[in-house]
Amino acid sequence: MSMRIPRALTIAGLDSGGGAGITADLKTFHALGVYGMVALTAVTAQNTLGVKAVQEIDPLVVENQINTVAEDIGVDAAKTGMLSSSQIMEAAARAVRRWGFQLVVDPVMYAKSGDPLIRPEAMETLRRVIIPISKVVTPNAPEASHLAGFRVETLDDAKRAAKFIAEELHPEIVIVKGGHLTGNESIDIVYFRDSGEYRELRAPRIDTKNTHGTGCSFSAAIAAGLAKGLSPWDAIKLAKEFITTAIKYSLPLGHGHGPVNPMAWLELRAYRADVIDELNKALRIIEDNADLIGNYIPEVQSNLGYALPAFYARDLNDIAAVPGRIIKYMGKAKPSGPPAFGVSSHVANYILTAMRHDPEVRSAMNIKYDDKVIETARKLGYVVSSYDRRQEPPEVKAREGASIPWGTEQAIKNAGRVPDVIYHLGDWGKEPVIIILGRNPTEVVSKLLAILRRINENRF
Numbered sequence: 001m002s003m004r005i006p007r008a009l010t011i012a013g014l015d016s017g018g019g020a021g022i023t024a025d026l027k028t029f030h031a032l033g034v035y036g037m038v039a040l041t042a043v044t045a046q047n048t049l050g051v052k053a054v055q056e057i058d059p060l061v062v063e064n065q066i067n068t069v070a071e072d073i074g075v076d077a078a079k080t081g082m083l084s085s086s087q088i089m090e091a092a093a094r095a096v097r098r099w100g101f102q103l104v105v106d107p108v109m110y111a112k113s114g115d116p117l118i119r120p121e122a123m124e125t126l127r128r129v130i131i132p133i134s135k136v137v138t139p140n141a142p143e144a145s146h147l148a149g150f151r152v153e154t155l156d157d158a159k160r161a162a163k164f165i166a167e168e169l170h171p172e173i174v175i176v177k178g179g180h181l182t183g184n185e186s187i188d189i190v191y192f193r194d195s196g197e198y199r200e201l202r203a204p205r206i207d208t209k210n211t212h213g214t215g216c217s218f219s220a221a222i223a224a225g226l227a228k229g230l231s232p233w234d235a236i237k238l239a240k241e242f243i244t245t246a247i248k249y250s251l252p253l254g255h256g257h258g259p260v261n262p263m264a265w266l267e268l269r270a271y272r273a274d275v276i277d278e279l280n281k282a283l284r285i286i287e288d289n290a291d292l293i294g295n296y297i298p299e300v301q302s303n304l305g306y307a308l309p310a311f312y313a314r315d316l317n318d319i320a321a322v323p324g325r326i327i328k329y330m331g332k333a334k335p336s337g338p339p340a341f342g343v344s345s346h347v348a349n350y351i352l353t354a355m356r357h358d359p360e361v362r363s364a365m366n367i368k369y370d371d372k373v374i375e376t377a378r379k380l381g382y383v384v385s386s387y388d389r390r391q392e393p394p395e396v397k398a399r400e401g402a403s404i405p406w407g408t409e410q411a412i413k414n415a416g417r418v419p420d421v422i423y424h425l426g427d428w429g430k431e432p433v434i435i436i437l438g439r440n441p442t443e444v445v446s447k448l449l450a451i452l453r454r455i456n457e458n459r460f
């Protein structure tokens with residue numbers, strides 16, 4: 001049985017800054033596992049601040065690009081982005097009608113900077129020729145205002161505009177995006193022309209100015225979903241999740257609106273798998289040395305944590321460790337189960353704080369306090385630093401979860417860098433702790449074993 005490779009085409013412009021247009025679309029297609037193709041409509045000299053120049057592509061060349069890929073490679077779904085002139089729209093529409101593929105239309109009018117991306121006289125062709133051949137059209141509030149002929153400022157306006165656009169211009173589905181509206185949530189209104197049904201897509205509003213390429217990536221994600229054979233509603237839901245991730249991990253580049261990050265979808269999955277693999281590797285080394293390490297498992301037990309790379313490590317959920325910790329069983333160190341994300345608070349807080357000072361230090365493990373460990377670590381040349389829990393200010397003590405970040409900051413300040421080993425000698429009712437830090441879990445466990453083996457050598 002031959003494997004079907006989903007294929008999607010973007011009919012759109014080039015943003016030389018790489019944030020919007022065809023580069024956003026291709027990243028989105030590929031991040032979603034869809035083979036991407038291009039029919040270029042215009043070259044823009046553009047960055048995060050604005051559009052400096054536009055060179056349109058000959059309409060016959062636009063049509064030729066679509067026909068050429070469709071007749072050989074095939075197209076399951078396509079999207080349009082920047083279509084700046086009536087002639088380019090007419091040419092693109094001829095080719096879309098000829099091949100009959102599903103079309104998502106992002107009715108691009110202005111860049112985030114406010115610069116126009118469509119000739120004023122082409123507005124009518126967008127309404128009359130392009131939107132009627134679309135399965136899904138994705139205006140933001142200003143674009144919906146232009147298409148509906150009234151201001152779209154509230155959710156009720158968005159609902160009225162979606163219905164109006166569907167009934168007047170005949171796309172199957174209209175999504176009026178909530179990105180430009182206000183409120184704690186970004187709410188998109190989805191209207192289905194045939195059934196007259198409304199649905200809503202909600203996501204928490206992310207506070208960032210780096211949203212360049214949002215519309216492009218969202219519409220490309222819907223086209224990718226359709227190309228994969230999803231129903232329109234499933235493709236739209238996937239696209240909302242996709243764009244929320246791309247905005248959450250958008251890139252602070254340039255001096256204006258930085259680009260969204262379609263690759264975050266793929267990178268997060270790849271890094272999460274890598275973090276679990278690396279932890280498993282180090283846990284196997286712990287099991288191979290279970291007798292030796294067993295002597296250093298404290299009352300509270302141990303954990304070994306590993307964070308996603310710094311750009312993706314935002315909170316405790318971005319750090320993996322052992323649920324149920326590494327216990328002492330019959331004198332031996334024993335991970336109580338496979339590693340998972342979001343299961344550590346103590347070790348994870350040491351890591352998060354250390355990463356704020358040195359993003360390379362992404363892993364740590366706690367062991368039982370023993371003077372000999374500290375002494376031997378120093379002899380081996382490791383940087384050792386400590387903090388005194390009795391010095392903890394009352395306001396830190398009072399705040400849940402603030403103790404470890406405070407102590408780690410103290411230890412880092414005392415050493416002038418992120419140390420290899422941090423310890424504290426405890427306080428009333430608090431066990432003393434040693435934390436070993438490193439760039440990855442194998443490095444942490446190697447440091448631990450180097451110390452413990454040296455202690456054992458000296459014993460005989």
Ligand SMILES: Cc1ncc(COP(=O)(O)OP(=O)(O)O)c(N)n1
Pocket residue numbers: 012013014015020021022044046081082108110111112113117211212213214215216217
């Ligand atoms: C070449 C090109 N095409 C489209 C856009 C518009 O991008 P979009 O994601 O709709 O919005 P902004 O990124 O401009 O805010 C563009 N800028 N350039």
Ligand SMILES: Cc1ncsc1CCOP(=O)(O)O
Pocket residue numbers: 300301302303321325343344345346347348366433
């Ligand atoms: C209780 C405790 N205190 C410092 S390390 C530790 C054990 C590991 O805790 P976690 O599983 O939350 O990382």
